[in-house]
Amino acid sequence: QKEVEQDPGPLSVPEGAIVSLNCTYSNSAFQYFMWYRQYSRKGPELLMYTYSSGNKEDGRFTAQVDKSSKYISLFIRDSQPSDSATYLCAMRGAGGTSYGKLTFGQGTILTVHP
Amino acid sequence: DADVTQTPRNRITKTGKRIMLECSQTKGHDRMYWYRQDPGLGLRLIYYSFDVKDINKGEISDGYSVSRQAQAKFSLSLESAIPNQTALYFCATGDGGYTGELFFGEGSRLTVL
Numbered sequence: 001q002k003e004v005e006q007d008p009g010p011l012s013v014p015e016g017a018i019v020s021l022n023c024t025y026s027n028s029a030f031q032y033f034m035w036y037r038q039y040s041r042k043g044p045e046l047l048m049y050t051y052s053s054g055n056k057e058d059g060r061f062t063a064q065v066d067k068s069s070k071y072i073s074l075f076i077r078d079s080q081p082s083d084s085a086t087y088l089c090a091m092r093g094a095g096g097t098s099y100g101k102l103t104f105g106q107g108t109i110l111t112v113h114p
Numbered sequence: 115d116a117d118v119t120q121t122p123r124n125r126i127t128k129t130g131k132r133i134m135l136e137c138s139q140t141k142g143h144d145r146m147y148w149y150r151q152d153p154g155l156g157l158r159l160i161y162y163s164f165d166v167k168d169i170n171k172g173e174i175s176d177g178y179s180v181s182r183q184a185q186a187k188f189s190l191s192l193e194s195a196i197p198n199q200t201a202l203y204f205c206a207t208g209d210g211g212y213t214g215e216l217f218f219g220e221g222s223r224l225t226v227l
Contacts, residue, residue: 004156034214043204044157045218046216049213049215088157092214101162101172102157102159102214102216104156104158105156106154106155107156
């Protein structure tokens with residue numbers, strides 16, 4: 001069983017829809033949770049970052065972490081065609097030596113059509 | 115110019131050949147990483163380096179080696195390439211800050227025939 005599971009999709013939604021992307025994980029040592037966005041032929045770039053359980057909002061994006069259920073989500077409101085990309089969840093444990101040693105989900109391919 | 119530059123961007127080679135993927139960065143970060151991306155598997159850590167004298171194996175280091183030539187340069191080598199090393203390879207840097215954010219290059223697509 002993979003440490004981090006993410007539905008690969010693909011997910012296709014109309015412009016303006018609310019998108020929900022999810023990951024589950026099995027390692028209770030994970031403390032830091034991230035969402036990366038990867039456009040075609042580009043490297044991933046950090047979109048959202050959350051420490052431990054709770055919600056974090058940034059514009060149209062909301063990241064949620066439920067450590068008791070080992071479940072994280074990314075919500076995109078009012079989705080735009082420019083949001084079309086692959087979304088990767090990533091997580092790591094605590095401690096300085098864990099920096100950069102991320103465990104990634106498989107990535108979800110999202111297409112937002114006009 | 116990109117902050118993290120990878121060369122080559124695309125490479126096709128044959129089984130048994132030696133291949134080197136190079137990475138250079140202008141972000142001034144001490145920490146550098148090599149990840150591999152495969153469809154359905156996400157990104158997996160191959161090697162990482164916290165400074166010039168520090169090299170560490172990641173999750174999938176077998177069949178790979180690395181060299182940290184300078185703070186800004188980190189290369190990945192496949193001594194004898196095999197077809198299941200066909201993948202998209204990413205170099206990344208990090209400053210070790212609170213978020214642990216990584217900054218990725220644009221990737222090197224390697225095909226081993």
